[in-house]
Amino acid sequence: MENNKSIKKNAFILALITLLVLYFVLRDDFDNIVDALLKVDLKYIFIAVVLYFLYIALRAYMIYITVGNKDKFSLWESIKHNIITQFFNGITPFSTGGQPMEIYMLTKHRISGAKASNFIIQNFMFYQIALVIYGAIAVLYNYVFNLFPNNLFLRELILLGFLINTFVAIFLFFISSSEKFTKKVMKIIVNILDKINLVKDKKATKDKWKKRLEEFHENTKDLLKNKKRFALGIFLNLLSLTCFYIIPLFVVYSFHDFTSLNIMDSIVASAYVLIIGSFVPIPGASGGIEYGFLKFFGNFINGSMIVATLLIWRVITYYLGIVAGGILFNFDKGAD
Numbered sequence: 001m002e003n004n005k006s007i008k009k010n011a012f013i014l015a016l017i018t019l020l021v022l023y024f025v026l027r028d029d030f031d032n033i034v035d036a037l038l039k040v041d042l043k044y045i046f047i048a049v050v051l052y053f054l055y056i057a058l059r060a061y062m063i064y065i066t067v068g069n070k071d072k073f074s075l076w077e078s079i080k081h082n083i084i085t086q087f088f089n090g091i092t093p094f095s096t097g098g099q100p101m102e103i104y105m106l107t108k109h110r111i112s113g114a115k116a117s118n119f120i121i122q123n124f125m126f127y128q129i130a131l132v133i134y135g136a137i138a139v140l141y142n143y144v145f146n147l148f149p150n151n152l153f154l155r156e157l158i159l160l161g162f163l164i165n166t167f168v169a170i171f172l173f174f175i176s177s178s179e180k181f182t183k184k185v186m187k188i189i190v191n192i193l194d195k196i197n198l199v200k201d202k203k204a205t206k207d208k209w210k211k212r213l214e215e216f217h218e219n220t221k222d223l224l225k226n227k228k229r230f231a232l233g234i235f236l237n238l239l240s241l242t243c244f245y246i247i248p249l250f251v252v253y254s255f256h257d258f259t260s261l262n263i264m265d266s267i268v269a270s271a272y273v274l275i276i277g278s279f280v281p282i283p284g285a286s287g288g289i290e291y292g293f294l295k296f297f298g299n300f301i302n303g304s305m306i307v308a309t310l311l312i313w314r315v316i317t318y319y320l321g322i323v324a325g326g327i328l329f330n331f332d333k334g335a336d
Contacts, residue, residue, distance in 0.1 A: 010091040010283055014322075017286040025290065025307050032304035036255060037311070044254035045312065051243045051250065052316050056082050058240035062126065062233055063102075066119045072109045080328055081105050087325025090318060093281045099124065114212045123233065125176060128169035130237035131274070134245070135162045138271035147268060148299055154276075157292075161275035179217045186213060244317065245270035251312045252301060261300045269296040284318050 026033060060075070060082035067073045081102055088097035099120050106116035139162065142148060174181045186209050194202045249266040273292040280288030293310050301309060 007091065010097075014091055014283045014286070017282060017284075021286055021290050025294075025310065029304045029307065033307050033311070036304050036308040039256075040254040040308075040312070041256060042254070044250045045316075048247045048250040048254070048312075048316050049320070051247050052320065055240045055243040056086065056321070058236050058243065059123070059127070062236045063119060063123050065229070065232070066122055067106070067111065069111075072111060073106070077109065080332060083321065084325045084329045084332065086321030087329055090322040090325070091283050093283055094279075117212075121172060121176065125169065125172040126230075126233035126237045128165060128172060129234050130241055131278075132162070132166050132169050133234075133238065134241055134267075134271045135165060135275055138268040138275075141264065141268050142272075147265065148272075148296060151295070154292075154295060157276050158272055161278050164279050165275065179213070182213055182217070183210070186210075241271075242267070247317060248297060248309065248313050251309050251316070252305075254312070255305055255308065257301070257305070261297075265300055269293075269300070272296050284322075289318075290314070 057079055060078040063082070064073065064075045064078040067078070084105065085098035085102050088101045089095035091097065102120050103113065103116045106119065107113055111119075139158070148154070175185070187206065190202060190206050190209065193205075245267040246263055247266075248270060249261055249263055252261045252266075273289060273296055276292040277285035277289040280286075282288070290310060293313065294306060297309065298306050
């Protein structure tokens, strides 16, 4: 009951933010933007939607491989889980709701909580490493070809976002590979929770988490020994991000514009937009994502077309996942 109230509250906040963003992006050129939207070539929109679901399917495939138990967990279940995750990521700040829900859904398939947490952390680490690699490529490409004007504010935002993503990737690697480091972090967290009276039995809590950490690190050792799977995890996430990053290119193509944007421009600008969005503390990074998109893609397209492109891109890469995930969550017995 409490979870339903939280979902409804977040959905209301999201709807309010969406309306505000729509008002600000549409208010100055409403008629021309609507006219541009009515003239889109739907085959390119279809390609963009396929790319979005490829992005989801590739990440889901990696989880399916990581779990490695076809009897308990099928590829379709993994894809379904990943779509539901888009819903919970979309309605929570910093996309924090998706991973706990994914762990919960895995436990419904008779996978232990420790193993489920391990699988999700591993895959999140792969994603973060891929995000940092693409971020580094984008920064280097922009430095060489000078795609964007020298805007001090945006430059500092990109630097901050890149550093945050790099820190998260390093932190996850330490948690996964260093048992001593993880135990120290666990002790600090339990001590803090004990001081604010959120832990009833400090020793029992430490013992319980110690057992979970031992199981977690046993699974992680197996992964680190399997270098092919580690490399595959990063490769599949790079491939999924590529699908995501070239979606704006096909949205622009849908306006019969085949010259303003090329594949590398789309990838670099998208990487920058996601870097900025990664530290906006609002569901879906709303406001920050739109600002970043208009600023970076505005270097290639402008006028009513940039806003129309933003609206279609946002519907495909954000609202489509929320709607599809919300529908699947309500009909999926495994998520009850």
